[in-house]
Amino acid sequence: MSSVKFGKLDFASPILVASGTYGYGHETKSMVDVNGIGGIITKSVTLHPREGNPPPRIAETSSGMLNSIGLANVGVNEYCKSKLPYLNELNTKVIINIAGTAVDDYVETLKILESAGGNHVGYEVNISCPNVKEGGMSFGVSAKMTESLTSELRKCTSKLLIMKLSPNVTSIEDIAVGAENGGADALSAINTLVGMGIDIKTRKMKINTTFGGLSGPAIKPIALANVHKVFRAVKIPIIGLGGISCVEDIIEFILAGADLVQIGTLNYREPGISIRLAEELDLYCRDNNLTSISDLKGLAEYR
């Protein structure tokens, strides 16, 4: 398999699995060789444990789904105790997604993870969860706050620092530049879009929190546009995600300016999809005489 350079790192496959869609990497081990996945981004961890939102938390939509899980997680201390040891045994790249309410939360969470001595290669910072007040969304909509949060976190780690951007903003370019100025190594784009559904029989909202995050193939064109906007605004690498379901989608994201991609919602339906698509991507490279899929980065032509 052709590896992909990403900053100082080499990824054996450019296809990672998105935070919140692959647990802590061990849930699928009897079905999937998880070490064949380019990288696993673990579910958001916060300083303190979180129960998550009351049900219903998910709803099906046309070519997509709504979710409002509410960052349910064990908290960073338990994470270091019970999740990190398994993650350390994995032979793929692990990136830990962190979320918080205030700069101090994020910094404290990251410091605890740094001192836990895991083999993880970096952090993805959730500043874009639409479902909880404490999901960092206040950071994700402000370029200034994104920049200051990024620079505070930058001081605490030399590992890969990735800021995950929200599409629920007026100008994703401004936020991207803020993260770049703050010292981020890379950007993930995009998190879910704010959506809603109503059960017409009961006339109740389909999601307990009224609004949820829309994901799946329905959002792919929006994700692609956002990745391209970010690509034109910054110089740092980009991880593209949003509704990827086939190898053609991956190639589109790379042509739009992404270096790596993440599979999200489709993992639920096909836990081994990232491995299948990596094989298909290799075939594509071979058929098109590409030494690496990276050769296509940002090559989409304007009409």
Add this chain to the structure above:
Amino acid sequence: MIFNELAIVESTEEIASNTFQTFLKSPKIAASIKPGQFINILPSEYWDKMMRRPMSVASQKDEVISIIYKVVGEGTELMQNWSLGDSVDLIGPLGNFWDGYADKLSILIGGGVGIAPILNLHNHLDELGEEKVLIMGARNSSEHFIDHNPENGVYMTTDDGSLGIHGNVLEPLKIALENIDIQNVKVFACGPPAMMEAVRQYSISEGIECDLALETLMACGFGICQGCTVEFEKKQKTTEHSYRNRFGLVCMDGPIFESKEIKSCHL
């Protein structure tokens, strides 16, 4: 051990009005699944929905399992149209299983499409020679496919009185409990939320041991999406599968829960 297995469609038959039973050759799942567990089905490889359809297994024999479903939407319509020899992508066995039936009178209560895990438990208890009562509820006689046979502990109920006992499943449950020490009884139920909630509340008020198999929307079925939550009555200690203790995951902590353990069957 969870498998992602391509099963082969062996047959589909309409066992009651708009109720279908499909037999699938799925050697790995058939060999390891236990009554009460479920599989998550991809109705078609061209399925443009994001979620598989979780269904409990109604029977397991040699290399073959069966599912029972009503055609209510796009997914079940695709399933009903599966042809002999089609391959179907399954994930399973998933979830926990029925337990605690040894040396007890087991009262099995099924309603609607919730009859599948009840039938599989019924078969299992037959093989073990365990004592049991079977109660099936439906709106009318066309939805039933088992004879009403109270002498042998098999009760059918209908909302319209067209077969068996006119009323809901609590009527035969009360009959079955007559002159019996409730310490030696355990109820196992699966069906529409309203039916299960009635059984749940009755079992709690009467102090009867009762397990319920819940049904809800699931994105994955194996613990990663955290979408299929049920609220616990009391905070539990943190389980391996649900990250905190107020909510359980129907897919991993369930689908079977003790009646006293959960707040409601309406998810």
